[in-house]
Amino acid sequence: MSEAYRPGLENVIACETEISFLDVDHEEIVLRGYDLIDLAKKVSYIDIIGLLIDKRLPNDEERREIERALKSHGQVPLNIWAILKQLPPTTHPMDMLRTGVSALSGFDPNLDDPSPAANRERALRLLAQVPQIVAASHHIAHGGDPIPPKEELSFVANGLYMITGREPSSDEVKYFDQVLMVYCEHELPNSTFAARVITSTLSDMYGALTGAVASLKGPLHGGANEAVMEMLLEAETVEGFERLIREKLAHKEKIMGFGHRVYMRKMDPRAQMMKEALQQMAGSNPEAKKWLDMCVAGETIMREEKGLYPNLDYYAAPVMYMLGIPVPLFTPVFFAARVVGLSAHVMEQLANNRIFRPRVLYNGPRGLKA
Numbered sequence: 510m511s512e513a514y515r516p517g518l519e520n521v522i523a524c525e526t527e528i529s530f531l532d533v534d535h536e537e538i539v540l541r542g543y544d545l546i547d548l549a550k551k552v553s554y555i556d557i558i559g560l561l562i563d564k565r566l567p568n569d570e571e572r573r574e575i576e577r578a579l580k581s582h583g584q585v586p587l588n589i590w591a592i593l594k595q596l597p598p599t600t601h602p603m604d605m606l607r608t609g610v611s612a613l614s615g616f617d618p619n620l621d622d623p624s625p626a627a628n629r630e631r632a633l634r635l636l637a638q639v640p641q642i643v644a645a646s647h648h649i650a651h652g653g654d655p656i657p658p659k660e661e662l663s664f665v666a667n668g669l670y671m672i673t674g675r676e677p678s679s680d681e682v683k684y685f686d687q688v689l690m691v692y693c694e695h696e697l698p699n700s701t702f703a704a705r706v707i708t709s710t711l712s713d714m715y716g717a718l719t720g721a722v723a724s725l726k727g728p729l730h731g732g733a734n735e736a737v738m739e740m741l742l743e744a745e746t747v748e749g750f751e752r753l754i755r756e757k758l759a760h761k762e763k764i765m766g767f768g769h770r771v772y773m774r775k776m777d778p779r780a781q782m783m784k785e786a787l788q789q790m791a792g793s794n795p796e797a798k799k800w801l802d803m804c805v806a807g808e809t810i811m812r813e814e815k816g817l818y819p820n821l822d823y824y825a826a827p828v829m830y831m832l833g834i835p836v837p838l839f840t841p842v843f844f845a846a847r848v849v850g851l852s853a854h855v856m857e858q859l860a861n862n863r864i865f866r867p868r869v870l871y872n873g874p875r876g877l878k879a
């Protein structure tokens with residue numbers, strides 16, 4: 510095998526960025542110079558939008574400007590709903606989302622303009638409209654209509670309201686805000702790499718994000734959060750969950766929500782934050798306590814048996830479940846939160862572009878004649 514070949518591109522440096530970096534040794538997710546977990550305890554998702562798109566934390570007036578822009582871009586073209594309603598109701602919300610994000614390009618009046626200003630506008634439009642498509646995919650699949658955002662609710666509160674149809678409590682908004690922040694950006698995962706690869710051909714932001722949705726759907730990446738909740742629901746009890754994990758390990762199956770290419774054998778700092786959110790919920794809610802006890806038991810087995818630690822999806826899954834988010838929307842919500850990081854990467858790639866075009870280690874036959 511060639512020295513230059515690393516299966517899965519493990520530890521290969523594929524681009525320069527000033528957006529984010531996983532400093533595993535110091536257990537820090539660096540987000541434009543800030544520690545993401547520290548930020549997530551102090552600011553809100555709107556601030557993270559400013560930080561990632563405009564490269565610095567917004568002041569009060571700038572924060573209001575972002576909120577205003579998200580509201581003014583909030584009108585999803587009605588034809589998008591018509592397109593999604595054409596899909597069979599069995600279509601997974603991630604596939605509806607992929608179709609919706611792709612179709613949005615047709616409604617962009619300046620699609621040919623790749624300037625930073627036009628892409629900032631585009632990012633805000635996607636940030637405003639993707640949460641609506643996410644929520645609508647659930648309602649449409651169940652024969653209903655999209656629930657429009659409420660004028661008087663904040664951007665974050667609306668994200669949850671449009672899914673559940675119920676105005677969230679202030680605690681629910683706080684936890685949902687945390688979910689959005691921990692999922693906002695994470696250096697160069699498969700989906701972000703896919704978006705940068707697509708962008709490097711000078712294709713547009715919708716195409717890049719459509720590719721990212723497809724990447725994120727896979728259970729080895731974003732799809733793991735749904736798989737975690739399905740295991741918890743199937744197992745029902747601590748004993749059942751311990752049994753399920755041991756059985757899967759005996760069959761050499763992977764346990765979703767554990768392991769990570771970069772953190773390897775360390776706990777993902779975002780998982781710790783979601784664990785703390787679940788602990789807080791568990792203080793007053795017996796159902797949250799049940800999921801917490803099950804997750805902690807699973808975490809212990811995986812550490813003892815495999816030396817593996819939870820990634821974000823493991824503890825985010827029960828937190829999202831407790832917020833009333835249907836399981837098939839977990840990965841779409843992950844994507845909605847990640848739109849901001851992906852948009853920042855698309856803009857950064859364009860600012861200093863060179864087309865991605867790696868080589869292969871050819872191990873097929875030679876010299877055959879037809």
Ligand SMILES: CC(=O)SCCNC(=O)CCNC(=O)[C@H](O)C(C)(C)COP(=O)(O)OP(=O)(O)OC[C@H]1O[C@@H](n2cnc3c(N)ncnc32)[C@H](O)[C@@H]1OP(=O)(O)O
Nearest residue numbers: 728729730731733763764765766767768769770820821822
């Ligand atoms: C937000 C996110 O997207 S985080 C990722 C979410 N994905 C998951 O939770 C899926 C489960 N985890 C995995 O499949 C992997 O850990 C990945 C995809 C995240 C990382 O994959 P890689 O870096 O390629 O690690 P790889 O799959 O080679 O695993 C290394 C070793 O650990 C084992 N391992 C890794 N993850 C797990 C797991 N979740 N359960 C059981 N064993 C595991 C592998 O079997 C392998 O063992 P071996 O060396 O004895 O063959």
Ligand SMILES: O=C([O-])CC(=O)C(=O)O
Nearest residue numbers: 694695697698699770821
């Ligand atoms: O970094 C990764 O490979 C996957 C991940 O945790 C994320 O995208 O949040």
